[in-house]
Amino acid sequence: MSDLFADSAPLPLAQNAPRPLADRLRPQSLGDVIGQSQVLGPEAPLGVMLSSGSLSSLIFWGPPGVGKTTIARLLAQETDLHFVQISAIFTGIPDLKKVFEAAKIRRQNGQGTLLFVDEIHRFNKAQQDGFLPHMEDGTILLVGATTENPSFELNAAVLSRAQVLVLERLGPEDLERLAKRAEGELGVSLPLDDGARTALLEMADGDGRALLNLIEQVAAWKVDAPLTADQLSGRLMKRAAKYDKSGEEHYNLISALHKSVRGSDPDAALYWFARMLEGGEDPRFLARRLTRMAVEDIGLADPQAQAVCLQSWETYERLGSPEGELALAQAVVYVALAPKSNAVYAAYKAARRGAKKTGSEMPPKHILNAPTRLMEDQGYGAGYAYDHDAEDGFSGQNYFPDSMKRPDYYTPVERGFERDLKKRVEYFAKLRAKRSGS
Incomplete structure (x- = not known):
């Protein structure tokens, strides 16, 4: 069987072999993990499981760089389970069979297996179904990690046998703690003034691994005086915001935009509108959704709102990007401040129900x-x-x-x-x- 699946720890490195900062700072116990108190605290799900000595299969759902792999490895350590890590991207059915066979042998010898599956949502339905009998008979304790919404991406059968735990982006305080830990490991203070240090944390966008990679770059610079935020941004590229035009973030952000408009908050609406544009969203999609908001949430309370959206859409088509996006921004502000009514929308749905009922x-x-x-x-x-x-x-x-x-x-x-x-x-x-x- 391949060593890729048999070994729970990486091969030993030579003493002077280079190691990334993120690897050097990998927590050695769950108490060292920064953030995620909502799952690791004494009264949180994992804290309760560990204190009661009863760990169930888990699905970690969260963005990159928040500790999914690290927590899984430490759970195996805390519970004396053999840790096996695979990635759904590189693993096929024959590989899974080898993993399960090795886990059966360990079980016969009195040791359990914690199987950590990264990007578990990339397995198809048949592959996901393959985990079920081994979860049910105790051959493996499954810990899956996914950046996508498990409700949409994982089989109901797998979800029914595992508890979904949401891991969150690291906040500013968590990132600052991580930065100080990195400075201690490196034995240096980052050559940044307060504004630049704040900007560095923002560049990480809640991703601890990304922050450590940035810190490793900054710590190596030879400068005569602390850098300002502008100087830092000139030397580093900002990390691209998480956005998938066809995935969950797409629906999260359009929902945020729609509800900000419905809530008559033009500033919030402009922010989410800008977030989607920065993420590469098609302005035509936004134009269409703004028109829908005018019809659904404003209606006849301001009949002009629909016309404003259509005119802004047409203006965008004539001007293109980036000038035409200003017309869409005007529509965002207009619909956010317009009087709201869903009376026609509600009446239409009621009429459809009535038409269906009366035949x-x-x-x-x-x-x-x-x-x-x-x-x-x-x-x-x-x-x-x-x-x-x-x-x-x-x-x-x-x-x-x-x-x-x-x-x-x-x-x-x-x-x-x-x-x-x-x-x-x-x-x-x-x-x-x-x-x-x-």
């Missing part, structure tokens, strides 16, 4: 045309009141199927232009009630 009910005969004598004899069009002939242009007739109780779908709000529409709805309702009664 094939015929319209009342008095509003049907009678182009033939037979239809006229059947009463089509009989008794129809032409609204323009009424003194106030309103006949008050029923336009729903005869067997259907009149519903109230559209209920305008007391905001924006719908305030005027509400008055009209109430006016016609009174006239209708009066004339139906008479």
